[in-house]
Amino acid sequence: MPDLDRDSPAGAVLEALGFAVFVRDKSGALRLSGTPPDWLRSIWPDVASAASLPIDHASPFLENFLVDAGGCWSAGGEKRARSGPWVEQAADGIELSLEATALTAGGQAILLLERLGEIFEAKKSMLQKARETVIAYQRLNSEMQKKEILLNCISEEMNAALANVITSLRLIEMEKNPAQIAQLLSLASRATEEQQTLINKVLNVFAAELEGLRGRNGMAIAEAKLGDALLAAEENVASQFADKGVRLSITGNGLAGIRVAMDSTHLTRVLSTLLENGLQSAPAGDEVRLNFAEESGSILIRVTDNGPSFPKDICANLFSRATTATPGPQALQLPFQFCRIAVENCEGEIGYESRKDGGNSFWIMLPTLAATK
Amino acid sequence: MIQKKICMIGASGVGKTSLIAKFVHSMFSDKYLTTVGVKIDKKTVSVDGSEVMLMIWDLEGDDDYQRLQTSYLRGTSGYLLVADGTRQITLDQAIEIQGRVVAAIGPLPFLLALNKADLAPQWEIDEARTDSLSARGWRSFKTSAKEGAGVEEAFIELGRMMTQSK
Structure with a gap:
């Protein structure tokens, strides 16, 4: 040639x-x-x-x-x-x-x-999109499987509470002693309230995830004033603290004007959840402490109590999406999962530390917007 | 100097290219850019006192769009089988791909890299799974191309396995 x-x-x-x-x-x-x-x-x-x-x-x-x-x-x-x-x-x-x-x-x-040349670049671009879609689908599929397990656990919890109500009502039907009837009614009422609380927690988690997804798709950046969210959270938990005789001690004056990139209702709910958890753990008559401090462009909020620390097996998955635990810890995890989702959606971090001298310490680190002290 | 060819094998999006970028260039990007075809990088490492030039073949991820071309494995001394620890399905795929590799070129030294170890909350591969692979003689490393954890160790260990296996 x-x-x-x-x-x-x-x-x-x-x-x-x-x-x-x-x-x-x-x-x-x-x-x-x-x-x-x-x-x-x-x-x-x-x-x-x-x-x-x-x-x-x-x-x-x-x-x-x-x-x-x-x-x-x-x-x-x-x-x-x-x-x-x-x-x-x-x-x-x-x-x-x-x-x-x-x-x-x-x-x-x-x-x-x-x-x-161009044909190859077009093919590459098409493959990029196709593979991104496959990965997104796999992640979604995995998330759905986890949700299914979570729903099963929730169903079991609800069934248990419902079974208590049904048993109490059947016993009331047969009971003639007014004192016994009153006791059974009290049991049924408590089981119903437990069920209602669980339903509300589930709804909160799913609503937060939905809102989180919407936020990722380009909605305006949310904004919350720390002081306002804290006041709202205090109001939410005030009566429960009073009932148990637990004091709420807040330190970190001068930072109430700090603003963070989180929806204010979410921030209030996160703070309320951490305070409620602190209250549950704290011995009656004791105190729950909330401290906030500024750290190079972020705000660190820490809620501590002197109650018994969480068992190690629960600590490991406290904020995890993994849903292989037994139904009990699942119910405990739900509000913390919400907190994690809400905090991570605004590029923050959340963590838990078991204190050496006893008690629990939850912390969240949130990026701040320009402070308006 | 000893020269060894290594192939990076695994499903799409598991981080094969990112592992090489971290190991060879100390770089990482969060953005996923699919590999189409093959890219070859080189790095010299010290394995038990000997200088070994690793010629690392970054192969396109195996998926429905492109199957692994076994002709690229010709002359390889070992391979890094990569899976994404946050997507369990990629480990299943890695196991299936490894079967095809063995069928094509026979048994060769390899390591399983369970990548994206920095994404602990999304981790989907439990220890029972890795234990069962260990029982089959598979050696695995948890790696993070983002933070660098386990990356150099995996490549050097593979280098060691290749130099010991004549």
Whole structure:
């Protein structure tokens, strides 16, 4: 096969298409035919002068492909071998996507090197989107499976509370002693309230997740004033604290004007949840402490109590989405899951520490907006 | 200097390219950019006092759009099988791919990298699963291309396994 002249129509077409054509000579060396395209020189500057592709040193990928190419050339005929795309780095650091094709033409073994262009970029872009979709689908599927397990656990909790109500009502039906009836009514009433609380917690978690999803899709950034959310949370828990005789001690004066990028109802709910939890753990007559402090662009809020620490197995999954635990801890996790979702949605962090001297300490770190003290 | 070819194998989006970027260039990006085709990087490491040049082939993720091309495995001395610890399905895929690799090129040294270890709250692979793989003789590393944890260790250990396996 004669060399391809860049001025010949065939040579001009190949050059315009970005191909470099190599012909295998009798010694097995791949000799460049025609003028090397600029991109070829940018990767292997010595190709033009050597006039043959020094394959052993040029590219490990091509070296590997030449095994397949050899098979193709031996078979002859119309058989072709394609390398698939690969990336080479030019001397200036730019990465070029290439593809090699081995074929036989005019009885000669030909190696075509092509710089991949717009069609390849379009294919790459399509694959990028397709794979992003597959990954998103897999994550969604996994999340749905976890939700199903969570729903099963919730159902079991609700069934247990409902069974208590039904049993109490049946016993009331048979009971004649007013004192016993009153006791059974009290039991049924408590079970009903437990069920209502659980339903509310479940609704809160799902509502928060839904709102979180909406937020990620481009809604306006939410904003909450720490002082206002704290006041609202205090009001929410005040009567419960009074009932148990537990004091609420708040420190961190001067930071009430701090604003954070979280919906104010979410922040109030997060703070209320942490205070309620502190109250549940705290011994009667004791105190729950809430402290907030500014730390380089963030606000650290810590709620501590002197109650018994959580068992280690619960601590490990306190904020986790994992839902393989027994129904009991699940119910405990629900409000903390909400807190985690709400806090992480505004790029904050949440954590729990079991205190060495006894008690629990929950903390949240929230990025602040410009402070208005 | 000893030169060894390593292939990065696994499903799409598990972090094969990110592991190489961290190991070779000490870089990490959160943005997912799919690999199409092959890219080769090199890094020299010291394995038990010997200099070993690792030629790392970053292969396109195996999925419904592109199956692993076994011709790329020719001449490899070992491979890093990568799964995403936050997507259990990618471990199932890794196990299936490994079966195809063995069928194509026979048994070779390999390590399982359970990547994205920094995303602990989303972790989906429990210890029972890794224990059962261990019982089959699989060695695994928890890696984080983001934080670097386990990355260098995995590559160097694979280098060691390859140099010891003649």
